[in-house]
Amino acid sequence: MIAIFDYGAGNLRSVENTLGELGWQYSLVRDRAGLRQASKIILPGVGHFGQMMRALDALEVRETLLERIGAGVPFLGICLGLQALFEASEEAPEARGLGVFPGVVRRFPAGARVPHMGWNDLEVRANSKLAHDLAARPFVYFAHSYYVPENGLASATCTYEVRYTAALEAGNVFGVQFHPEKSGAVGLQVMRNFLEM
Numbered sequence: 642m643i644a645i646f647d648y649g650a651g652n653l654r655s656v657e658n659t660l661g662e663l664g665w666q667y668s669l670v671r672d673r674a675g676l677r678q679a680s681k682i683i684l685p686g687v688g689h690f691g692q693m694m695r696a697l698d699a700l701e702v703r704e705t706l707l708e709r710i711g712a713g714v715p716f717l718g719i720c721l722g723l724q725a726l727f728e729a730s731e732e733a734p735e736a737r738g739l740g741v742f743p744g745v746v747r748r749f750p751a752g753a754r755v756p757h758m759g760w761n762d763l764e765v766r767a768n769s770k771l772a773h774d775l776a777a778r779p780f781v782y783f784a785h786s787y788y789v790p791e792n793g794l795a796s797a798t799c800t801y802e803v804r805y806t807a808a809l810e811a812g813n814v815f816g817v818q819f820h821p822e823k824s825g826a827v828g829l830q831v832m833r834n835f836l837e838m
Contacts, residue, residue, distance in 0.1 A: 643667040644679035648696040655822040673705040686721025691733025723816030753802040755786040769796035773834045779827045781819040
């Protein structure tokens with residue numbers, strides 16, 4: 642079962658529509674039991690880092706998410722769902738991220754026009770699974786004010802004031818800062834690549 646995790650503020654309808662367009666069955670889940678039945682987990686996220694982490698803790702799913710990721714279940718974090726994989730964010734310094742990866746999510750520099758909203762191209766690294774069958778510099782849709790600094794896990798980067806991680810891949814864990822569900826044919830291919838792994 643493909644689980645789309647609903648923590649109460651995700652952009653679920655567009656993600657649901659994307660999976661439906663691709664012909665995949667899925668379930669919306671909001672608890673530990675649903676996560677434990679999942680063969681793949683998608684965590685869409687919009688809004689505020691602190692609000693998301695508080696919602697995950699209120700639903701008591703933090704440890705279950707980490708347990709399932711640790712067990713090798715394929716995981717895709719979208720936008721804030723990618724940022725949640727890190728230890729902390731400048732958006733909410735008091736909130737603890739999932740800590741799957743070390744590092745802090747940063748705000749775009751002072752003077753940058755935020756949010757970074759609209760279409761931008763990716764610089765895709767060789768052997769990216771998410772970018773399989775895509776052009777070398779595909780355009781995708783972004784909407785965010787905070788970013789994951791470029792790191793060794795990045796499978797694609799984007800430059801907006803600074804160069805940052807637009808997609809990451811580490812074993813069974815995947816994340817995208819952009820919104821594949823709003824990125825047309827390119828986004829459909831990204832989702833297809835994840836679902837067919």
